[in-house]
Every structure is written in C-alpha cells, then in structure tokens.
Amino acid sequence: MTQRTAAEPDVPQQDSEQTFDRLVDEGHQRLGRSWLGLAATGFLGGLDVGVGVLALLLVEHVTHSVLLGGLAFSAGFIALTLARTELFTENFLVPVVTVVAKRGTVAGLARLWTTTLLTNLLGGWVVTGLVMAGFPALRASAVEAAQSYVDLGFGWSAFALALIGGMLITLMTHLQHATESDGVRLVPAVVAGFLLGAGKVNHAIVASLV
Template identity: 55%
Template sequence: MSDRPALSADAPEHPEPEVEHAFDRLVGEGRERLTRPFLPLLCTGLLGGIDIATGVLAYLVVMAETGDHLLAGLAFSVGFVALLLARSELFTENFLVPVAAVVAREGTVGALLRLWAVTLVANLAGGWVLTWLVVQGLPRLRATAVEAGTTYATIPVGLQSFCLAVVAGVVITLMTRMQHGTDSTGVRIVPAVLFGALLAGGQLFHSVLDSLLVFAAIHAGADVGYGDWLPRLGWSALGNLVGGLVLVTAIRLLRVPHRVAQARAEG
C-alpha cells in the first residue's frame, strides 16, 4: 500500500487561491479600464507618455555621463515607478489586465481596441512634447539623443527586431502580472525597477520607449525622420502584442480555466 496520505474529502478542488484572487483582481481592474470615458482615458494615456519620457530623460542623462547602457537602463526605471505611483497608463500595460476582462465577458473586443488605440496615441503625444522640452532645455544631451534614437530608427524590420519586440512584450506583461499579485505599493515598485532596467538596459524593442528615443533624436536634428519611425512602430507594436498576449496572458489565463469558465458563464 502507498504511504501517501489520502486527500481529504474537504480538500479544495483548486488549491491555488492566490492565483484565483489575482485573476479576479485583473478582471475587476480590466472592466474599469474598458469602460473609462474618453477624456479620462486620453488624459491617463498622455500622462503615461509624460511619465515614460521622464525615464527617457534619466536614461539620456546617465548615458551621456557614463556611456553605460546598464546604468542608463536602471535610471530609466524611474519612468515605470512614475507610471505606478501616478496611476497613469502605458499601451503595453494593457495586454494582461483588460484582456482578462474581455475573456471573462466583462468587456468587449471593441472596447479593448479603443483602449489600445487611444492609449498608444496619447502615450506618443505626451512623450513627443516632453522629449521636445528635454532636447531644447538640455542641449548637452543632443548627441546622446541622436545616437540612441538613430539606433532604433534604423534597425532593420526583420526577424531580430521582431524577436526583441516579442521579448519586450513578455517583460512588460510579466511586470504587470507581478504588480497585480500584491496590494503593497512598496512591493510593486520592485518589478517596476527591475523590469524597467531590463527593458532599457537590454535595448529591447518597445513601441513607446523606442518611439520616444526616436522623437528625441528627431528633435535634436538627427538624420532620421518620421517616415523611418512609423514602420518600426508598427513592427514593434506587433511584436509586443505577440509577446504580451501569447507568451504571457494566454498562459496565465490557462492556469485558472475553471475561473475563466465561471466568469464567462456569469457574464
């Protein structure tokens, strides 16, 4: 006979309550994001772009002083900390949370596409303004801005850049998942710093961050333009979506199929 103790008849069928709680939290917040009126949604996206642009400022300052991508990446994480504490929103943070709500039938695909479109455009607009201010106010950063932004404005649209974009989508969505696993603001700051440093220091291909670096380079007089940037924005956004939705969000939701089914039945 086996020495393994028999399971109690009262044992829970699904022994991961913390995972189920995280799913419920994601659905609840996702519902709120999907039903947000246009003006608050626009403002939240604009502020998100400004917050990320403060990270770009920190990145350029440290890069100009040290020439070290890892230190500059660590400095960039101030942008993600600002996003967290100011409760603004980044386009790539909207893969896990609102998608969970749509899967649970607490929102529609149309509302999700509206959220993505408005947030991305607003992020870029807010970041464009602040990067212009940075370049005009700190001309000593222009050479660094030109070098950093030109790298992304001229990266070939191909397999390597797509893989970098997929990894960037994975990194951001994992950060979002970790932050929604706790109620502690202090604990949430840790993944903001770690993953922000990984994203920028690892020179991954992120649709918003790299767009702001390209904007800074254009403002600084680099020999690149918006025609160089636009196809790379689409390519990086596609890769970010694949990484965030397929490699993180879908697998996370498969951990709680019974809760997904229950939520869909209730919805």
C-alpha cells in the same frame, strides 16, 4: 474523512485566483473609463515614460554607462506604477483578461488600445521635445540611443526583441497584480525598466520617443 480525487489539488490556488480577480477588476475599470479619462491617463503615461527617457539620457551622457542609464530609465516605470497611469503595452494583459472573462467588450478594448497608443505617443513627444530644447547637450546621446532602434530594421532580430519587450511588460503587470503593496509593486517596475533600457529592447512607446 473524505479522500481527495486525483484531479483535486491538495492546496487551493487562492493566491492565483486573487491575482486573476484583481486583473479582471482593474481591466473592467480601464475599459469603463470615459474618453476624457482614457486620454488623460494615456497622456500622463506618455509623460511618465518620457521622464524615464530623460533620466536615461542624462545618466548615459554623464557616465557613458548603458547599465546605469537602464537603471535610471526605470524612473519612468516607477512613476507609471505610483500614478497608475496608462501605458499602451500594459494593456495586452489586464483588459484582455477582462474581455475573456466577459466583463468587457472587444469594442471597448479597441477604444482603449487606440486612445492609449495615441495619447502615450503625444505625451512622450511633448517631453522629448522639451528635453531636446532644454538640454541641447543631450542631443548626441539621444541620436545614439535612437540609432540602435533604427539599426534593428524590420528583421527577425527586431521581431524577437519586440516579443521580449512585450514579455517583460506582461510579466511586470502580472507580478504587480499579485500584491496589493505599492512598495512591492515597484520591484518589477524597476527590473522591467532596467532590462528595457539597458538591453535596448524593441518597445513600441520607448522606441518612438528616442
């Protein structure tokens, strides 16, 4: 019987390798999308997050509860997960891993980031405009929600909350790629959405929509 060396693990890290492979494969698919495909999935991603903002404003307006509003906001991340649309801040893990694995290019990554950011904002602004026009009673709640981001300014607190927001999205993405079950993938989506909404965490797309 052959003895293992000290450098060899007792148990092969198959689950971690499978998660990494899923990240690389999906990143390769994202980077390979056409301009139209990127624009469409990015725009729809903005719509999904906009729906989450609508849910947050409705619930906070009725219940005056930040926690319930944060839970309602997770509806947007549930939609993102099920529809597999693009969110700009999700693209700091999946496609980057693909580029590091040499299955994508830096130019392709820049194209993905730019297109997704612009179309996320466009889709989100469309929903926000419709919400403000269709639900005028929510304007006060929207102003109050937006004020929390304005008050952050550009100091260390805003920077720290931005890092936390990025950490939450990256963790959500990593956990979702650790399983092939859509039902299980909803769990980190709900948790991340709740923490972002209830904690008023500084998130690039969310802060631009409220």
